[in-house]
Amino acid sequence: MTVQTTTRSDEKYLARAIDIATQNVKEQGGPFGALIVTADGQEFAGVNRVTANLDPTAHAEVSAIRAACTGVGSFDLSGAVLYTSCEPCPMCLASSLWARLDRIVFAANRDDAARAGFDDAAFYRFFDEPQVRDSMLPVAAVPLDDQTRTAPFIEWGITANRIEY
Amino acid sequence: MTVQTTTRSDEKYLARAIDIATQNVKEQGGPFGALIVTADGQEFAGVNRVTANLDPTAHAEVSAIRAACTGVGSFDLSGAVLYTSCEPCPMCLASSLWARLDRIVFAANRDDAARAGFDDAAFYRFFDEPQVRDSMLPVAAVPLDDQTRTAPFIEWGITANRIEY
Numbered sequence: 492m493t494v495q496t497t498t499r500s501d502e503k504y505l506a507r508a509i510d511i512a513t514q515n516v517k518e519q520g521g522p523f524g525a526l527i528v529t530a531d532g533q534e535f536a537g538v539n540r541v542t543a544n545l546d547p548t549a550h551a552e553v554s555a556i557r558a559a560c561t562g563v564g565s566f567d568l569s570g571a572v573l574y575t576s577c578e579p580c581p582m583c584l585a586s587s588l589w590a591r592l593d594r595i596v597f598a599a600n601r602d603d604a605a606r607a608g609f610d611d612a613a614f615y616r617f618f619d620e621p622q623v624r625d626s627m628l629p630v631a632a633v634p635l636d637d638q639t640r641t642a643p644f645i646e647w648g649i650t651a652n653r654i655e656y
Numbered sequence: 657m658t659v660q661t662t663t664r665s666d667e668k669y670l671a672r673a674i675d676i677a678t679q680n681v682k683e684q685g686g687p688f689g690a691l692i693v694t695a696d697g698q699e700f701a702g703v704n705r706v707t708a709n710l711d712p713t714a715h716a717e718v719s720a721i722r723a724a725c726t727g728v729g730s731f732d733l734s735g736a737v738l739y740t741s742c743e744p745c746p747m748c749l750a751s752s753l754w755a756r757l758d759r760i761v762f763a764a765n766r767d768d769a770a771r772a773g774f775d776d777a778a779f780y781r782f783f784d785e786p787q788v789r790d791s792m793l794p795v796a797a798v799p800l801d802d803q804t805r806t807a808p809f810i811e812w813g814i815t816a817n818r819i820e821y
Contacts, residue, residue, distance in 0.1 A: 512808035582750035
């Protein structure tokens with residue numbers, strides 16, 4: 492990771508994300524908090540509710556993205572910044588890409604998370620070291636002819652009122 | 657990706673996932689469908705609702721994971737298999753890791769998705785080519801002292817009734 496420049500307001504928002512994370516532990520959530528600030532200054536918080544909501548995807552960052560999208564009425568958060576109490580895991584990074592966030596600022600790092608008992612560091616290895624992937628989560632293609640394999644895309648292509656993203 | 661062995665029942669479930677994807681296009685959803693089959697044979701479908709629900713994380717695989725977790729009453733899907741109409745994007749792969757899925761079987765690949773206009777292939781580059789990351793989504797740490805940076809983990813450590821995952 493390259494060192495990026497951060498600002499005083501970045502530090503202010505990040506302190507808020509850390510406070511949100513600490514408060515969430517007191518409310519039976521995981522020790523993670525996030526804050527999305529849109530280009531026009533709207534703020535949307537998210538907390539980790541994996542165990543509380545029985546949802547392994549309910550990381551603070553994903554929760555903040557979903558809240559912000561609902562709040563602004565769009566699946567596209569271009570121009571927004573994500574502040575998160577801890578370095579985002581690959582799921583949260585990829586969710587941020589799909590949400591078209593402008594940038595991410597974080598506090599604790601993946602090693603801090605590992606010391607607290609979370610698997611972020613292990614899951615980074617899945618993406619960084621292709622040779623470990625099969626032992627962690629085998630992913631297999633079933634060979635199918637073009638027509639069968641791409642049937643949903645063919646239907647998509649002939650759908651006049653499709654909403655692209 | 658190594659070639660994995662798949663079975664006749666894999667092919668049956670995968671055909672279902674493809675049908676679910678095609679049907680979803682007819683219901684104003686994206687051309688993606690998924691099916692999770694638990695170790696004891698329960699089935700949970702998921703479809704892409706990104707534009708319909710204004711949720712960039714509502715990929716078919718994530719939707720299926722959420723539905724399966726709600727259905728079985730756990731944030732842990734160990735023993736379950738994910739069948740998906742298209743090769744999962746990095747968000748869906750990492751979500752599957754967090755959900756502790758046993759394995760994934762898919763039909764269409766990332767190039768098929770790219771030809772249909774979806775950014776999965778571009779987002780794989782974010783993980784596969786570190787040199788492109790900053791231009792796609794800058795991720796920056798604010799340097800903070802240990803106590804400030806890890807405050808949520810400190811609170812977590814002193815919380816007696818914490819639920820680990």
